[in-house]
Amino acid sequence: xxxxxxxxxxxxxxxxxxxxxxxxxxxxxxxxxxxxxxxxxxxxxxxxxxxxxxxxxxxxxxxxxxxxxxxxxxxxxxxxxxxxxxxxxxxxxxxxxxxxxxxxxxxxxxxxxxxxxxxxxxxxxxxxxxxxxxxxxxxxxxxxxxxxxxxxxxxxxxxxxxxxxxxxxxxxxxxxxxxxxxxxxxxxxxxxxxxxxxxxxxxxxxxxxxxxxxxxxxxxxxxxxxxxxxxxxxxxxxxxxxxxxxxxxxxxxxxxxxxxxxxxxxxxxxxxxxxxxxxxxxxxxxxxxxxxxxxxxxxxxxxxxxxxxxxxxxxxxxxxxxxxxxxxxxxxxxxxxxxxxxxxxxxxxxxxxxxxxxxxxxxxxxxxxxxxxxxxxxxxxxxxxxxxxxxxxxxxxxxxxxxxxxxxxxxxxxxxxxxxxxxxxxxxxxxxxxxxxxxxxxxxxxxxxxxxxxxxxxxxxxxxxxxxxxxxxxxxxxxxxxxxxxxxxxxxxxxxxxxxxxx
Amino acid sequence: xxxxxxxxxxxxxxxxxxxxxxxxxxxxxxxxxxxxxxxxxxxxxxxxxxxxxxxxxxxxxxxxxxxxxxxxxxxxxxxxxxxxxxxxxxxxxxxxxxxxxxxxxxxxxxxxxxxxxxxxxxxxxxxxxxxxxxxxxxxxxxxxxxxxxxxxxxxxxxxxxxxxxxxxxxxxxxxxxxxxxxxxxxxxxxxxxxxxxxxxxxxxxxxxxxxxxxxxxxxxxxxxxxxxxxxxxxxxxxxxxxxxxxxxxxxxxxxxxxxxxxxxxxxxxxxxxxxxxxxxxxxxxxxxxxxxxxxxxxxxxxxxxxxxxxxxxxxxxxxxxxxxxxxxxxxxxxxxxxxxxxxxxxxxxxxxxxxxxxxxxxxxxxxxxxxxxxxxxxxxxxxxxxxxxxxxxxxxxxxxxxxxxxxxxxxxxxxxxxxxxxxxxxxxxxxxxxxxxxxxxxxxxxxxxxxxxxxxxxxxxxxxxxxxxxxxxxxxxxx
Numbered sequence: 008x009x010x011x012x013x014x015x016x017x018x019x020x021x022x023x024x025x026x027x028x029x030x031x032x033x034x035x036x037x038x039x040x041x042x043x044x045x046x047x048x049x050x051x052x053x054x055x056x057x058x059x060x061x062x063x064x065x066x067x068x069x070x071x072x073x074x075x076x077x078x079x080x081x082x083x084x085x086x087x088x089x090x091x092x093x094x095x096x097x098x099x100x101x102x103x104x105x106x107x108x109x110x111x112x113x114x115x116x117x118x119x120x121x122x123x124x125x126x127x128x129x130x131x132x133x134x135x136x137x138x139x140x141x142x143x144x145x146x147x148x149x150x151x152x153x154x155x156x157x158x159x160x161x162x163x164x165x166x167x168x169x170x171x172x173x174x175x176x177x178x179x180x181x182x183x184x185x186x187x188x189x190x191x192x193x194x195x196x197x198x199x200x201x202x203x204x205x206x207x208x209x210x211x212x213x214x215x216x217x218x219x220x221x222x223x224x225x226x227x228x229x230x231x232x233x234x235x236x237x238x239x240x241x242x243x244x245x246x247x248x249x250x251x252x253x254x255x256x257x258x259x260x261x262x263x264x265x266x267x268x269x270x271x272x273x274x275x276x277x278x279x280x281x282x283x284x285x286x287x288x289x290x291x292x293x294x295x296x297x298x299x300x301x302x303x304x305x306x307x308x309x310x311x312x313x314x315x316x317x318x319x320x321x322x323x324x325x326x327x328x329x330x331x332x333x334x335x336x337x338x339x340x341x342x343x344x345x346x347x348x349x350x351x352x353x354x355x356x357x358x359x360x361x362x363x364x365x366x367x368x369x370x371x372x373x374x375x376x377x378x379x380x381x382x383x384x385x386x387x388x389x390x391x392x393x394x395x396x397x398x399x400x401x402x403x404x405x406x407x408x409x410x411x412x413x414x415x416x417x418x419x420x421x422x423x424x425x426x427x428x429x430x431x432x433x434x435x436x437x438x439x440x441x442x443x444x445x446x447x448x449x450x451x452x453x454x455x456x457x458x459x460x461x462x463x464x465x466x467x468x469x470x471x472x473x474x475x476x477x478x479x480x481x482x483x484x485x486x487x488x489x490x491x492x493x494x495x496x497x498x499x500x501x502x503x504x505x506x507x508x509x510x
Numbered sequence: 511x512x513x514x515x516x517x518x519x520x521x522x523x524x525x526x527x528x529x530x531x532x533x534x535x536x537x538x539x540x541x542x543x544x545x546x547x548x549x550x551x552x553x554x555x556x557x558x559x560x561x562x563x564x565x566x567x568x569x570x571x572x573x574x575x576x577x578x579x580x581x582x583x584x585x586x587x588x589x590x591x592x593x594x595x596x597x598x599x600x601x602x603x604x605x606x607x608x609x610x611x612x613x614x615x616x617x618x619x620x621x622x623x624x625x626x627x628x629x630x631x632x633x634x635x636x637x638x639x640x641x642x643x644x645x646x647x648x649x650x651x652x653x654x655x656x657x658x659x660x661x662x663x664x665x666x667x668x669x670x671x672x673x674x675x676x677x678x679x680x681x682x683x684x685x686x687x688x689x690x691x692x693x694x695x696x697x698x699x700x701x702x703x704x705x706x707x708x709x710x711x712x713x714x715x716x717x718x719x720x721x722x723x724x725x726x727x728x729x730x731x732x733x734x735x736x737x738x739x740x741x742x743x744x745x746x747x748x749x750x751x752x753x754x755x756x757x758x759x760x761x762x763x764x765x766x767x768x769x770x771x772x773x774x775x776x777x778x779x780x781x782x783x784x785x786x787x788x789x790x791x792x793x794x795x796x797x798x799x800x801x802x803x804x805x806x807x808x809x810x811x812x813x814x815x816x817x818x819x820x821x822x823x824x825x826x827x828x829x830x831x832x833x834x835x836x837x838x839x840x841x842x843x844x845x846x847x848x849x850x851x852x853x854x855x856x857x858x859x860x861x862x863x864x865x866x867x868x869x870x871x872x873x874x875x876x877x878x879x880x881x882x883x884x885x886x887x888x889x890x891x892x893x894x895x896x897x898x899x900x901x902x903x904x905x906x907x908x909x910x911x912x913x914x915x916x917x918x919x920x921x922x923x924x925x926x927x928x929x930x931x932x933x934x935x936x937x938x939x940x941x942x943x944x945x946x947x948x949x950x951x952x953x954x955x956x957x958x959x960x961x962x963x964x965x966x967x968x969x970x971x972x973x974x975x976x977x978x979x980x981x982x983x984x985x986x987x988x989x
Binding site: 429 | 560561562563627628631650654658661664665666668669672673675676680683699700
């Protein structure tokens with residue numbers, strides 16, 4: 008099958024992200040003034056953004072376009088995640104403008120690495136066969152190792168090495184699992200690309216049960232894939248690295264990891280399990296339900312005792328991965344009268360989008376605080392309500408959304424996933440989730456208390472947020488509030504994305 | 511029905527006065543135009559808010575909410591009048607007051623549980639700011655205590671709301687209170703009593719019911735006068751309203767089953783509150799604890815529903831609702847008077863006073879009227895409400911009710927004793943330079959004194975309305 012211009016148009020978002028990375032490196036060699044390079048990068052992000060939007064209007068609601076002989080698929084589902092990734096990168100450009108000063112003159116390289124990773128992440132959402140999944144995953148992960156270690160402090164380097172080793176280990180397990188899937192079904196194709204190649208689910212549905220070991224090899228493959236992806240998703244028991252890496256990595260990188268990397272990993276897991284292994288839904292939905300319960304509970308309980316802000320957000324990220332998993336566990340059985348968006352997958356999509364907005368807001372404020380105060384401990388937030396009122400106010404809103412109190416978007420997300428869980432008969436999981444939300448209220452409100460009720464640590468005046476930082480905080484923060492009060496738009500987008508997957 | 515806020519430094523108070531006056535006028539209009547014979551929810555506003563989950567922006571008033579809306583209108587105006595001299599960031603102060611009033615209106619009128627919850631939480635923000643920025647004493651501590659107690663209670667309520675929503679099969683799920691009120695509350699996904707307790711805890715914090723009351727005296731003591739008026743006058747009523755609307759309206763069987771427990775809690779509230787009042791030396795703390803005691807009557811009224819099939823049943827809930835209104839105006843007036851005295855004397859320490867009736871005859875009259883209404887003198891609204899509650903409760907729990915009646919005796923004790931120590935006695939020279947109430951202050955007092963006597967002489971003006979809204983609850987019990 009030949010490759011033509013249309014194929015390149017379809018992957019324009021991914022392509023342009025990578026090219027923009029290269030451009031930034033060249034620009035930083037030619038022009039040492041990093042601030043201008045950042046502006047170039049920000050304007051350059053318009054290309055992938057517009058490409059995503061034009062593709063969104065091009066693909067049918069339920070249809071999908073395939074590119075490169077069935078290796079990639081472009082549908083609203085993949086574009087949904089590409090948009091989240093592009094949004095996260097744009098956020099880094101804005102929010103980290105002041106933070107990046109400390110890396111000058113190497114800051115352009117950092118942004119370039121992030122763009123390469125983003126390119127891999129958005130490819131991951133489009134990957135249609137196991138090999139493409141694996142290659143995209145590596146493309147997304149390797150730059151992150153360098154990014155995490157970019158701080159060049161002892162902590163940062165340690166975090167980088169930790170990420171590298173665990174990433175390699177999880178890749179190996181994932182590849183092993185893929186080998187089982189391939190061995191049992193004889194195909195690598197996850198999504199039906201309209202080619203002669205049969206898909207995994209075709210094989211399972213067809214002759215899969217007749218082979219000597221039945222579906223067991225497939226299940227072993229599925230479990231190993233879950234373990235491999237579990238690292239990326241930071242779900243218990245594969246979560247160990249998360250707090251360490253968040254703590255060690257430069258803060259913008261941690262935000263990028265928590266949002267873009269996690270969303271894309273969820274995208275591929277949803278695609279693989281829903282489209283490839285949907286036939287075995289009954290088997291893996293219990294696995295996901297148990298993992299979801301564990302992840303929420305462990306994340307929230309350990310978060311209570313944290314004193315470092317980034318570690319706190321690390322554990323909170325683990326807990327929220329658990330809530331998304333609740334949606335995934337509900338994916339297996341649809342219920343009567345369910346629309347695409349209230350199904351398990353649809354609710355996970357909505358949750359991820361809402362969480363992305365909320366978490367980027369929280370990390371944006373964190374960057375502001377860390378650059379002004381220097382420390383990252385909870386105590387450093389003392390008196391923030393008086394020292395930087397804007398930052399404290401925005402962070403309060405983000406915390407309320409993370410707890411899941413209406414009218415923030417976090418509440419709508421939780422309503423979606425718990426609703427889906429009850430529909431699939433996972434009442435116990437929904438109850439556990441609600442109890443977890445109450446537990447989480449404790450440590451989130453504690454942050455609020457410290458910001459407003461502790462005397463400030465130092466008296467020296469601190470500079471307020473700069474224009475770019477304010478823009479980042481307002482963009483994500485207002486999204487979080489608006490989609491909480493008036494979620495119809497976001498529901499519509501998630502509905503479209505979910506429908507392209509579920510049909 | 512819900513008004514926004516305006517902010518402009520100097521004109522702020524006139525703006526606030528105009529807005530609250532219009533609001534009171536509209537509330538009176540609503541009260542007068544509400545068709546008691548037709549009953550049900552009138553003047554409804556309905557918009558789909560989040561269609562996917564059938565969350566609606568739905569407001570409507572029935573016989574239970576109309577008087578409380580009126581109460582909110584009355585106290586909103588009073589609060590602005592007695593804040594006339596606020597000089598610290600007045601625009602922000604009045605904005606907070608108006609947001610507070612709007613949020614409470616929303617709580618009383620919301621017919622959708624999510625909307626109800628949003629208004630419930632919205633009320634926290636202005637309240638928190640008002641106490642922590644314009645309060646006195648340990649204001650930040652008190653504001654935070656208030657915030658954390660209420661948030662904790664709300665967490666339980668949110669869980670209960672979600673459980674209630676998810677209990678029904680897809681398609682039948684709704685947050686609409688009027689629809690839910692007609693559903694059978696058995697076979698929920700969690701035991702029904704857990705949902706009941708979720709709501710109960712949230713409302714018990716607000717009402718407050720012992721042992722969740724400890725935030726109240728602190729909040730009252732450190733809050734500015736107008737905020738105390740709003741807090742005692744309408745915010746506590748949100749708890750009572752929630753108990754009547756949701757706990758009694760949706761879970762009548764659970765309420766009846768828990769009647770004896772509630773009766774005991776109510777009794778503790780009444781007596782414990784009253785005994786604590788006796789040994790307070792701070793006028794404001796005294797009024798605060800007397801609120802705890804009086805809210806105990808509301809709980810007793812609710813508990814009396816337990817005697818199923820008895821003819822006094824309606825009187826119990828009716829009395830509880832009337833007590834909400836009556837306590838709102840009476841305690842509002844008490845806080846107004848205490849605030850006026852404090853503004854002039856700069857102390858609230860009872861032993862410092864004596865004979866101030868010589869210097870401030872008008873304020874003293876206000877104090878006495880409020881005090882007598884508070885101890886339940888006939889022809890005041892306090893009497894009407896408490897007698898209804900006692901009659902209803904006596905048929906269900908004769909012995910406990912007899913004990914509760916001592917609450918009224920204690921109330922006479924602490925009110926008259928406080929009045930004697932503060933107002934009467936020999937003229938003290940050090941208070942000679944204090945002026946009496948001005949026209950603004952008199953208006954503020956009059957706004958509250960009038961309803962006390964109107965309702966006291968002719969309680970049917972309210973009880974017909976309440977009865978109208980509460981009768982369906984009882985008919986569901988087969989009474």
